[in-house]
Amino acid sequence: MGHHHKENFFSKYIFSMDHKMIAKQFLLTGMFMGVVAMVLSALFRMQLANPGSKNPILEFLLGSNYVTEAGAMTPDAYLALVTIHGTIMVFFVLTGGLSGTFANLLIPLQLGARDMASGFMNMLSYWFFFLSSLIMIASFFVTGGPASAGWTIYPPLSAMELAIDGSGLGMDLWLISMTLFIVSSLLGGLNYIVTILNLRTKGMSMTRMPLTMWAIFVTAILGVLSFPVLLSAALLLVFDRTMGTSFYLSDIMLAENGIMQVLAHDGGSPVLFQHLFWFLGHPEVYIVLLPALGITSEIIATNSRKPIFGYRAMIGSIFAIGFLSFIVWGHHMFITGMNPFLGSVFVFTTLLIAIPSAIKVFNYIATLWRGNLQFTPAMLFSIALVSTFITGGLTGLILGDSALDINVHDTYFVVAHFHIVMGLSAIFGMLAGVYHWYPRMYGRLMNLKLGYVHFWGTFICAYGTFFPMHFLGMAGLPRRYYDNTAYPMFESLISINEVVSFFAITGAIIQVIFFFNFFYSMYRGTKSPQNPWKSNTLEWTAPVEHIHGNWPGEIPTVHRWAYDYSKPGKKEDFVPQNVPLSKGEKEH
Amino acid sequence: MDLNFILKIVIGLLVIITFFQVIRLIELSSRLAENKDEVTDRSNKINGILLFISGFALVAFFFWQRAQWGYLTLQDPASEHGVLIDQLWDTTMGLIIVVFLILNPVLFGFAFLYRGRKNRKAYFISHNNKLEIFWTAVPTVVLSGLIVYGLMVWGDVTNVNNAKGGIFIEVYAKQFNWTARYAGEDNKLGDGHVRFYAPTNPLGVVTDNMYKIQSEDLDEKIIIDKEKLLVEKNIGKQKTISDRIDRNIAKQKMFKAYYNSISEEERKSGEDDIVVAELYLPVNQKVAMKFRSQDVIHSAYMPHFRAQMNCVPGLSTQFVFTPTKTTEEMRKNPDIIKQVKEANRILEGKGQQGNVEFDYSLLCNKICGNAHYNMKMKIVVVSQEEYDIWLKEQAETRMIKNM
Numbered sequence: 001m002g003h004h005h006k007e008n009f010f011s012k013y014i015f016s017m018d019h020k021m022i023a024k025q026f027l028l029t030g031m032f033m034g035v036v037a038m039v040l041s042a043l044f045r046m047q048l049a050n051p052g053s054k055n056p057i058l059e060f061l062l063g064s065n066y067v068t069e070a071g072a073m074t075p076d077a078y079l080a081l082v083t084i085h086g087t088i089m090v091f092f093v094l095t096g097g098l099s100g101t102f103a104n105l106l107i108p109l110q111l112g113a114r115d116m117a118s119g120f121m122n123m124l125s126y127w128f129f130f131l132s133s134l135i136m137i138a139s140f141f142v143t144g145g146p147a148s149a150g151w152t153i154y155p156p157l158s159a160m161e162l163a164i165d166g167s168g169l170g171m172d173l174w175l176i177s178m179t180l181f182i183v184s185s186l187l188g189g190l191n192y193i194v195t196i197l198n199l200r201t202k203g204m205s206m207t208r209m210p211l212t213m214w215a216i217f218v219t220a221i222l223g224v225l226s227f228p229v230l231l232s233a234a235l236l237l238v239f240d241r242t243m244g245t246s247f248y249l250s251d252i253m254l255a256e257n258g259i260m261q262v263l264a265h266d267g268g269s270p271v272l273f274q275h276l277f278w279f280l281g282h283p284e285v286y287i288v289l290l291p292a293l294g295i296t297s298e299i300i301a302t303n304s305r306k307p308i309f310g311y312r313a314m315i316g317s318i319f320a321i322g323f324l325s326f327i328v329w330g331h332h333m334f335i336t337g338m339n340p341f342l343g344s345v346f347v348f349t350t351l352l353i354a355i356p357s358a359i360k361v362f363n364y365i366a367t368l369w370r371g372n373l374q375f376t377p378a379m380l381f382s383i384a385l386v387s388t389f390i391t392g393g394l395t396g397l398i399l400g401d402s403a404l405d406i407n408v409h410d411t412y413f414v415v416a417h418f419h420i421v422m423g424l425s426a427i428f429g430m431l432a433g434v435y436h437w438y439p440r441m442y443g444r445l446m447n448l449k450l451g452y453v454h455f456w457g458t459f460i461c462a463y464g465t466f467f468p469m470h471f472l473g474m475a476g477l478p479r480r481y482y483d484n485t486a487y488p489m490f491e492s493l494i495s496i497n498e499v500v501s502f503f504a505i506t507g508a509i510i511q512v513i514f515f516f517n518f519f520y521s522m523y524r525g526t527k528s529p530q531n532p533w534k535s536n537t538l539e540w541t542a543p544v545e546h547i548h549g550n551w552p553g554e555i556p557t558v559h560r561w562a563y564d565y566s567k568p569g570k571k572e573d574f575v576p577q578n579v580p581l582s583k584g585e586k587e588h
Numbered sequence: 589m590d591l592n593f594i595l596k597i598v599i600g601l602l603v604i605i606t607f608f609q610v611i612r613l614i615e616l617s618s619r620l621a622e623n624k625d626e627v628t629d630r631s632n633k634i635n636g637i638l639l640f641i642s643g644f645a646l647v648a649f650f651f652w653q654r655a656q657w658g659y660l661t662l663q664d665p666a667s668e669h670g671v672l673i674d675q676l677w678d679t680t681m682g683l684i685i686v687v688f689l690i691l692n693p694v695l696f697g698f699a700f701l702y703r704g705r706k707n708r709k710a711y712f713i714s715h716n717n718k719l720e721i722f723w724t725a726v727p728t729v730v731l732s733g734l735i736v737y738g739l740m741v742w743g744d745v746t747n748v749n750n751a752k753g754g755i756f757i758e759v760y761a762k763q764f765n766w767t768a769r770y771a772g773e774d775n776k777l778g779d780g781h782v783r784f785y786a787p788t789n790p791l792g793v794v795t796d797n798m799y800k801i802q803s804e805d806l807d808e809k810i811i812i813d814k815e816k817l818l819v820e821k822n823i824g825k826q827k828t829i830s831d832r833i834d835r836n837i838a839k840q841k842m843f844k845a846y847y848n849s850i851s852e853e854e855r856k857s858g859e860d861d862i863v864v865a866e867l868y869l870p871v872n873q874k875v876a877m878k879f880r881s882q883d884v885i886h887s888a889y890m891p892h893f894r895a896q897m898n899c900v901p902g903l904s905t906q907f908v909f910t911p912t913k914t915t916e917e918m919r920k921n922p923d924i925i926k927q928v929k930e931a932n933r934i935l936e937g938k939g940q941q942g943n944v945e946f947d948y949s950l951l952c953n954k955i956c957g958n959a960h961y962n963m964k965m966k967i968v969v970v971s972q973e974e975y976d977i978w979l980k981e982q983a984e985t986r987m988i989k990n991m
Contacts, residue, residue, distance in 0.1 A: 046595065156884045249901075251781065253782040262839075267902075270900055270901060337905030340747075351735050365698060372708045374704045375631060383699055386695055387646075397731075404680065407677075459642070471660060475662060489928075489944075492930040496657055566711070568712055
């Protein structure tokens with residue numbers, strides 16, 4: 001193993017092939033990207049609460065191209081900000097940052113493996129991710145600005161520079177960055193699947209795996225099956241943009257220097273792109289959400305000091321959600337002029353997802369029932385996740401119903417829905433995971449009180465930001481509007497927008513506490529015991545100090561499932577997975 | 589007072605306060621050294637109580653918002669099918685709200701009730717088949733009902749036969765405005781295509797007359813270029829001109845081919861079409877809207893009628909609905925009156941004239957470029973008589989054959 005080699009700075013910290021170091025690299029990069037995306041959102045929330053106001057911060061950060069002569073944000077800049085905010089949050093923070101961190105950290109440790117199946121591929125996966133992050137950020141500084149066609153980059157808008165400035169070099173960089181990102185995600189995903197299938201320690205049968213592993217396993221399968229479709233969609237878009245093909249373009253006329261030009265493209269369909277995009281796009285929602293739910297399952301069980309309720313039903317729901325997520329993409333396209341009958345099929349499959357989701361929620365609540373809940377910040381964030389999963393999931397019943405979608409499609413109602421159910425839930429899951437496994441990553445505990453302050457601030461601001469957006473949507477306000485005062489009837493919505501912006505910006509500032517706590521505890525935090533949360537899973541049987549190969553001697557053997565908390569007849573309220581069954585003890 | 593200024597001060601203050609709090613907290617917690625960073629009964633109790641409050645605070649927040657902003661949400665539907673949609677909406681929303689109001693307090697209530705205490709032991713239970721079957725079955729039954737109900741409404745709203753008996757209107761989208769085309773006396777919209785665009789024919793309607801004018805125009809351009817080519821000495825410029833000739837010949841060819849692919853009957857039906865920049869709709873008359881776009885995807889969103897359809901270049905889409913309330917009637921809705929009053933108050937606060945009145949509008953609801961937020965068209969719903977008069981007026985100047 002690794003201790004035969006001499007480590008130098010580069011092989012230890014930069015081009016490391018150790019899964020624990022790679023996990024930390026993913027986490028730090030993801031956190032950095034998260035800050036970028038959050039700052040972008042704070043900037044456009046300022047514009048929305050106070051349309052056309054001066055924005056010196058924007059000018060300071062991105063230069064004068066982004067502001068009008070009067071110092072206010074330009075409409076182009078607004079669209080650029082929302083586009084890149086969405087792209088970074090969905091892909092870089094909640095896919096790369098979340099899966100990359102916890103899949104890499106936990107797969108070998110929870111399954112009892114020395115490392116991932118391929119350390120080299122794992123390293124490549126991180127460096128592709130890093131490169132794609134750099135390129136995405138670099139796109140802010142090119143002529144015309146970054147991609148501005150929305151994170152869904154629907155052509156024709158994204159195909160022609162004549163349609164919007166951001167569809168020039170900025171869109172090229174977006175496509176290059178996403179291609180690298182997809183490569184990273186595929187390298188990582190294949191590695192996760194192979195490791196989970198092949199490198200489980202003795203006794204770790206699939207049905208003894210912690211739910212985190214199941215969630216990450218299904219997530220990786222979703223990613224491997226759906227990301228290549230986005231790659232092909234992006235490549236065809238590149239062809240349309242640069243080689244004159246017409247996959248997505250037809251019957252288009254645009255003004256060039258004031259003269260109308262009919263483009264030569266003929267016979268393509270913009271709707272084709274949407275089909276390809278959402279074939280990834282919908283599974284992507286669960287690629288973001290499932291790892292968070294897996295993390296939560298683990299944390300809620302541990303801190304309730306109770307087995308997760310309905311372990312098999314939880315696995316079943318993860319699979320059901322994963323499977324259904326591939327046959328619901330059309331609900332993003334009810335009003336594209338798609339055949340109404342096809343729409344009906346998608347309504348049917350979409351609303352079915354509510355069943356496994358409901359099972360999960362009930363199981364979480366049942367796990368809390370008669371537990372002995374230990375409110376660590378991780379536990380608080382997990383409970384908050386269940387709450388946002390309920391609140392945001394419920395409005396999915398409206399958006400998934402095509403007849404209702406007609407009137408709220410692309411309004412703020414959608415923005416509220418997906419930010420709560422996907423954004424908040426996944427972010428809460430990620431934060432819960434960081435608080436919970438921080439001792440495993442850095443050998444120290446994060447400060448508890450700061451954790452509490454961070455949690456309560458974040459929780460309040462999260463609901464304060466996204467709940468009122470439902471009302472904006474029900475008032476008929478479309479999303480991606482730079483300024484709603486162009487419509488006199490929307491003038492009165494300013495009161496809602498001010499509330500939203502206040503909570504959004506306050507919430508962003510509160511994250512300073514988290515970052516402070518994160519970096520401060522790295523050096524000054526209380527030294528962590530080996531098993532600080534009295535948890536059953538294998539990662540807490542490894543020594544606090546990171547070593548190559550994870551366990552100094554033999555890899556522990558597994559004798560039971562991960563949820564023997566408060567088992568009757570046991571002295572302690574937890575029994576780690578590597579403790580053999582005592583005589584006459586039933587497995588569970 | 590400049591709101592932005594206040595916002596900045598608030599933000600600045602918050603930053604400072606936050607930092608101070610952070611530092612203070614760090615100091616405090618390190619002074620309490622011994623059992624720091626370990627969950628205690630006390631911290632469990634405090635957080636449990638806070639969670640308990642959260643459950644009800646969330647409920648209270650919800651009702652507060654409804655009371656505060658309820659009047660801003662869309663009012664009674666102004667279309668026939670809108671009533672169906674709103675009934676479905678109310679049913680679904682009612683159900684959602686009930687579940688929301690139950691589950692959140694239960695979740696947070698459990699958190700409080702079962703907060704950790706040192707001498708407690710949790711109850712070991714791993715599953716309960718009966719209970720699990722029950723809570724799988726209940727959502728399944730409820731959702732089946734919702735799916736069937738939803739699909740019935742969807743089927744009614746999107747039925748292809750709906751267009752029968754409607755007046756045909758084309759809504760044409762481009763960056764960044766809308767144009768409408770009425771079908772005229774024959775109630776048939778002629779074909780339109782971007783290749784037929786001319787400043788006098790912005791929607792590219794294909795008629796014999798338009799073909800003649802535009803084709804002659806192209807011929808003329810080619811002839812002029814050919815003459816120029818004979819006298820041009822500069823080789824570079826010769827190349828530019830001959831390229832242009834080739835392009836125009838190719839254009840002419842495609843133009844002709846497209847023209848020939850359209851039947852004579854269809855070309856005739858375009859002649860009495862009327863192109864206008866405002867939508868007038870007769871009340872209680874079915875309207876079959878056809879949508880086209882010339883550049884990127886737009887979405888024609890008419891929230892008060894519960895109507896929306898994307899406008900996709902290269903694809904013709906359709907939405908059929910029947911307006912049931914005139915603009916005048918809608919202006920008498922008490923919530924609308926309140927909303928208009930509020931809007932005028934805000935406008936006056938900004939030093940503008942506060943004389944806004946309610947109007948239906950058609951908004952663009954698919955990101956389409958930098959002026960996306962300002963791509964709108966006024967819709968006026970009037971009585972049949974007023975509509976007939978208006979259309980007649982428009983026909984005089986705005987009919988294709990007169991343009």
